[in-house]
Amino acid sequence: MANFYTDNNDLKFHLEHPLMKKIIALKENNYVDKDTYDYAPVDFEDALDSYNQVLEIVGDICGEIIAPNAESVDHEGPQVIDGRVKYARGTHENHQALSNAGLIGMSLPRKYGGLNFSMVPYVMAAELVSRADAGFANIWGLQDCAETLHEFASDEQKNDFLPRFNKGATxxxxxxxxxxxxxxxxxxxxxxxxxxxxxxxxxxxxxxxxxxxxxxxxxxxxxxxxxxxxxxxxxxxxxxxxxxxxxxxxxxxxxxxxxxxxxxxxxxxxxxxxxxxxLGLIKYVMSLMNGARLGVGAQSVGIAEAAYREGLNYAKEREQFGKAIIHFPAVYELLTQMEMKVKASRSLLYETTRFVDVYKSYTHLSNERTLDKDERNELKNYQRLADVFTPLLKLFSSEYCNQVAYDSLQIHGGSGYMKDYPIERLYRDARITNIYEGTSQLQVVAAIRGVTTGAYLKQIREYELMNLHPELDYLRRDLIEMTHQYEKTVERVTEINAQEESNDYLDFHARRLVEMAGHIIMGYLLLNDTMRNDSFEKQAILFIKYGKSENQQRMHYIQNFELKELGMFKK
Ligand SMILES: Cc1cc2nc3c(=O)[nH]c(=O)nc-3n(C[C@H](O)[C@H](O)[C@H](O)COP(=O)(O)OP(=O)(O)OC[C@H]3O[C@@H](n4cnc5c(N)ncnc54)[C@H](O)[C@@H]3O)c2cc1C
Structure with missing residues (x-):
């Protein structure tokens, strides 16, 4: 029996992050629902247990129904008949299975038929569904619209629309x-x-x-x-x-x-x-798109996980020159880098989701009671973090997803180019992740604010203070050196940019700067993961080594770049 939740220990690891205690306490608001709903949790352990149980059900449906349907859905696709859409048979079956299990509208309050789940288990479910079938994940994931209605619609609209989701409305x-x-x-x-x-x-x-x-x-x-x-x-x-x-x-x-x-x-x-x-675009769509970008982050990690597993299995089975190809350094290097990118983007995914969770929970709480000063400050702080981490997540996870799918297909050789293996579909599915919900270029337009306002640097400084085993301290020193290089490079770009009338110089190097910050942040996140579970140590070492050399390339490029050279790029 395939279960996409229980076959991946990293998911439970992220679900049990220390901040979950705070997130669940805020979300459950002193566990008030326990007197009204017999399935509402009575305390933190109970809530976490219910997250686990529900994710096991999602994992089971993904492994047993959605993934086995993925190939026929890809082949059959939907049709338009008399102005209406008819889903492929497998899509219908997938939707029915998740809807029957009460897994649509998971994050909505219980009074609207939801499970009142925080964002972390919801996003985790999105990762699982995406690993099974990224196309179907879109149909399931658009329940994000319910979250926007919950946040901004009138009570009358909420009462009308929200209970429909749990009954399967798309x-x-x-x-x-x-x-x-x-x-x-x-x-x-x-x-x-x-x-x-x-x-x-x-x-x-x-x-x-x-x-x-x-x-x-x-x-x-x-x-x-x-x-x-x-x-x-x-x-x-x-x-x-x-x-x-x-x-x-x-x-x-x-x-x-x-x-x-x-x-x-x-x-x-x-x-x-x-x-x-x-306020349609300025406020509501911005919020809707931030939620959807988190969803594409989960979709990207899910596709990348599937692609990595396909590459690994193929490399173990395929023999050339008298041995399994996994024993060739060129192949195992690719696999190790793929695994590292999956783990780094997953850590960024759940860190971002936790930031969103805290600020959203405070926002909902503020509708019920007045927040005190500390709570208001926390809300602001987490909202600021969510704002700068969301584009960073969307940028990195979608680009890594494409790279992992590309490398996995490469490991399959000519067979990967054929329709005989799932990697051909995964490779095609991956390609949309860095286009919709804002292309990678548009994520950089949003994320560069995190560079110029110092928001990334402030958070990097927070990470710098983390408790570490002394034997890991050399990795922190590497990250501190990378941070120093990042600061110097940002300084150089902003100084030169200030001499110009337009922002072209900053925009030209923006992606390089955002990526430098991202490498440092993901390095710290993996280091933090290592402190909770030493199975992450290898990934932390490899990623920091990788990030260091990537950042050096960017720094050298910018240092050796003359302002006048910008003209050579203009078309
Ligand atoms: C399969 C699929 C599903 C979709 N689903 C939905 C959906 O459900 N709802 C919905 O509303 N939309 C949806 N979209 C639309 C999607 O969000 C847009 O395609 C996407 O935002 C890009 O817009 P565009 O295609 O018009 O490209 P353009 O905006 O024309 O961009 C073309 C190129 O120019 C670059 N570019 C544009 N502006 C800038 C800038 N300021 N700085 C730097 N580079 C720039 C882009 O990065 C891109 O490389 C979907 C698209 C696809 C392909």
């Missing part, structure tokens, strides 16, 4: 249009108030919408006539049962084939405003 996030991709300020789909019908009506086209034919959709639309920027946009919730929207077509794409990517036509589709007008 969701979609309708942002992108033909002329509004990375630049969502350009969204033009029109929302107009109809006095007679006393409702908002949506008119226009959305494209590239995952699971666009869902029961519940969050739609970004222009509500303010005569505007052309983000301040004229509002967020709407659209209920498919009310009609007015059809699926014009679904894209024929490279990977994640089970996930329908739809072009939608809205024609006087009735919808409700979520929250306040004009």
């Amino acid at each position: 969701a979609a996030m309708d942002l992108t249009e033909p002329d509004a991709g990375s630049d969502l300020q350009a969204v033009m789909l029109k929302a107009s108030w109809d006095e007679k019908k006393s409702t908002w009506l949506l008119n226009g086209v959305k494209r590239f919408i995952t699971n666009g034919d869902a029961e519940v959709s969050l739609v970004l639309a222009r509500s303010e006539e005569g505007t052309s920027d983000g301040r004229g946009l509002s967020l709407f919730v659209y209920d498919k049962a009310h009609g007015g929207m059809t699926v014009r077509r679904i894209e024929n794409k490279l990977g994640i084939k089970g996930s329908p990517t739809c072009e939608l036509v809205f024609n006087n589709a009735p919808a409700q405003l979520v929250g306040d007008r004009k």
